[in-house]
Amino acid sequence: MTVRSAWLLPGGTDSPGQTREDTRLAPVGTMLPDGELGTRPGVIPGGDPFAATGAGAMSLQVATGRAQVQGTAAQGAYPVCLDAPEVVTFADGDAQFDRIDTVCLHVYDALFDTAGQNLAAVEVIVGSATDTPTAPTLDPACLPLWDVRVPAGASAGVGGIDWTSALTDRRRYTAAVGGIVPRGALSDVGAYDGQYADVEGLLYRWSTADDEWQLYRAPELPVETITDGADTATGWTLNSFDARRHGRVVQILGYWVRSGETLTTNPNIADTLIATLPTGWRPVVLVEAIASNGYGFGAVAIGTDGKLTVRSWAGGEKANALEKDTNVRVAATFVQ
Incomplete structure (x- = not known):
């Protein structure tokens, strides 16, 4: 009926x-x-x-x-x-x-x-x-x-x-x-390569070669690395520099020797430029990096212009000082 x-x-x-x-x-x-x-x-x-x-x-x-x-x-x-x-x-x-x-x-x-x-x-x-x-x-x-x-x-x-x-x-x-089918089902059979379906909030792509829906994953982004390009400021000597970029995430690790005079706190350390990162390897907003010379530690500001500026320090062989001839390590991770 x-x-x-x-x-x-x-x-x-x-x-x-x-x-x-x-x-x-x-x-x-x-x-x-x-x-x-x-x-x-x-x-x-x-x-x-x-x-x-x-x-x-x-x-x-x-x-x-x-x-x-x-x-x-x-x-x-x-x-x-x-x-x-x-x-x-x-x-x-x-x-x-x-x-x-x-x-x-x-x-x-x-x-x-x-x-x-x-x-x-x-x-x-x-x-x-x-x-x-x-x-x-x-x-x-x-x-x-x-x-x-x-x-x-x-x-x-x-x-x-x-x-x-x-x-x-x-x-x-x-x-x-060419559109994405909302609320699709994995029991449905796709019609062509590249057909997409939204199944319970996850994106699937149909493969005619495998005759199945495959969970979509974004293409793996390339990993880029550099070991040079950082412009070292007066009063410092570059020991080594490594940078790695995966997508928009950048990691840097730089070793600089303080070749200028010892920087003391009185009570704050004077903002002192260490180096400038190369174009294309700079953050989109101001970030703070961690720095250490094995005796003391501090913070290094990294601006959108790529400038690494040490502006706080604590400890050291001398009370609250960044000593001359020490190897300063600067590490940071940020989004471009």
């Missing part, structure tokens, strides 16, 4: 059971393929298309939405738009067993089926009542939206269907060709 709320497709004729006469095909562009001549059927994302809400003890309201309904290979695909909510009513439950009914979009085309009309319908396809009920098999050009479990004995007179627990979401989503 089928319960139907229907509307005309362009070119159709009036027929009994129609409740709308001006709903139109939706312009949806070139949609995701599902083979050489087929189109992936599904709901077009945007808001909460075809949302289901209990409208009565045995009635369900289906909200507005757009979808692509694929028929047989000869038919092709039908773009469908439901521009006003539709209410469908369910038959009373079986006396002994539960059953599962499916709410779907069904496209009728007089050129390809025996219904003799051109229309799209929101239908309830009634399942079989058994001790282990399953959803009914759908005809071609049917797109499932919701499964509804109808309990044994359910009717309007005894409270009807519990809409808080009876619904199972069957909406399958689709997108324009």
Whole structure:
């Protein structure tokens, strides 16, 4: 048994059971393929298309939405738009067993089926009542939206269907060709290399070579290293310099010998330039690097201009001093 709320497709004729006469095909562009001549059927994302809400003890309201309904290979695909909510009513439950009914979009085309009309319908396809009920098999050009479990004995007179627990979401989503399918499923088969799907918040890419969905990982960024290019300031001698960049993350480690006079705190050390980092290896904001000479330690500011300036120090052979002829190590990690 089928319960139907229907509307005309362009070119159709009036027929009994129609409740709308001006709903139109939706312009949806070139949609995701599902083979050489087929189109992936599904709901077009945007808001909460075809949302289901209990409208009565045995009635369900289906909200507005757009979808692509694929028929047989000869038919092709039908773009469908439901521009006003539709209410469908369910038959009373079986006396002994539960059953599962499916709410779907069904496209009728007089050129390809025996219904003799051109229309799209929101239908309830009634399942079989058994001790282990399953959803009914759908005809071609049917797109499932919701499964509804109808309990044994359910009717309007005894409270009807519990809409808080009876619904199972069957909406399958689709997108324009090249787009990412939201709320996809790994059980779906991809159509081409490079097709993407968002499955539970993770991005997957279809591989025809491996015939599977593969979790997408961003390309590994190259690692660059340099050992020169730092311009050493007066009062210092460069011992060694190493820098490494992975993506936008830069690490530097420089060894400089204090060749100028000892820098003392009185009580603060005078800001003193050590070196300037090469262009392309500088931070996007001012950062503080750690420095040490084995006796004391301090902080070296690294500006967006690449200048390394020591501006605080504590400890040393001499009280709170950065001694001459000591090897000062400067280390930092920052984002460009």
